[in-house]
């Protein structure tokens with residue numbers, strides 16, 4: 001671009017900034033210009049609502065929302081009718097009638113990849129890193145975020161950008177600034193893995209290719225990488241603890257149950273400990289992609305906060321997770337989604353892994369490990385509603401109420417946001433969704449969210 005061209009662009013951008021949108025006087029575009037404002041008062045009348053703390057179903061519920069927060073939730077009594085009438089009589093009160101719906105707290109998915117658009121095979125993945133620019137991937141990522149919100153996920157933890165740098169920080173920023181619609185986000189930025197462990201792999205040594213992670217080797221270098229990611233906006237540190245999964249013909253002595261899904265551990269225990277220490281020192285938490293025996297065991301030993309996938313977890317490690325308060329974020333649907341494609345591409349172990357992960361999930365439920373709801377959305381196409389994960393969780397051992405709690409109360413605790421989200425209670429942010437039917441008897445009802453409110457603002461209505 002010529003020098004005069006630059007001058008012209010700058011001139012127009014100043015004019016554009018000068019045109020203040022309605023209701024945003026004095027604020028600049030991109031700098032919280034368009035944050036949608038919640039009405040002063042909103043009344044939501046729900047046919048039923050689920051109290052996810054007690055599993056109780058409440059009937060004829062009125063939820064009073066004051067700006068972005070819940071003021072009250074009441075079953076139909078003379079007092080609630082009175083308070084509801086008082087509130088709706090005030091100027092500006094908005095009334096939302098959902099007589100045929102069940103209201104729930106906004107759903108939370110603690111394992112997503114907004115920057116990824118499905119990667120059944122290595123070819124799918126390589127294409128996104130080699131042929132799509134980070135800018136194009138970010139545009140698609142804004143669409144993923146909007147879809148997540150419309151599916152009813154009012155909060156997500158996005159667990160790394162898969163080669164798209166710090167684009168998740170920017171998507172979060174754009175959502176918080178009201179530039180695009182999307183859920184509340186905690187982000188992990190680039191993730192960390194060792195040399196030779198993470199795609200893109202298989203290219204000639206003289207051909208430089210991008211990696212889906214930031215590569216670090218050695219405790220000091222990995223500590224530095226943690227510092228760097230936090231400096232650029234990471235809420236979480238994501239590490240990859242294992243790779244190359246196989247059914248171990250000679251499993252370590254005394255490990256139950258068998259068969260043992262084993263792996264090649266990536267980081268050494270020293271490296272993991274250094275990253276956990278640095279993250280915790282800076283009041284950040286660490287999520288570990290740990291699929292099989294070594295990865296899970298080393299992660300729990302190193303004091304990692306959340307185990308992602310955990311297709312195989314030994315009984316001893318489940319016990320250790322309970323002792324240490326480690327969260328387990330299984331991703332059952334994505335395992336089934338990718339299994340056939342990866343088996344056809346030469347890795348039949350993925351078919352065995354679906355059976356092993358179902359068994360692990362059942363044992364974890366029985367043992368009483370803290371299980372949070374995550375899906376790996378982005379690992380499968382964002383046109384598929386990540387809520388399909390709920391049905392598998394119920395199939396493999398949770399009650400519908402437990403599955404719902406994992407995506408609300410438990411997930412909010414994992415994020416450290418339990419004071420603000422996770423239940424419909426006075427004082428919390430008004431993140432509320434509604435579905436037809438009763439999710440406590442048929443969990444697949446949550447695949448059809450008709451109503452979405454985030455922070456008192458309605459994003460979807462029946």
Ligand SMILES: [Zn+2]
Nearest residue numbers: 113159376379
């Ligand atoms: Zn993932």
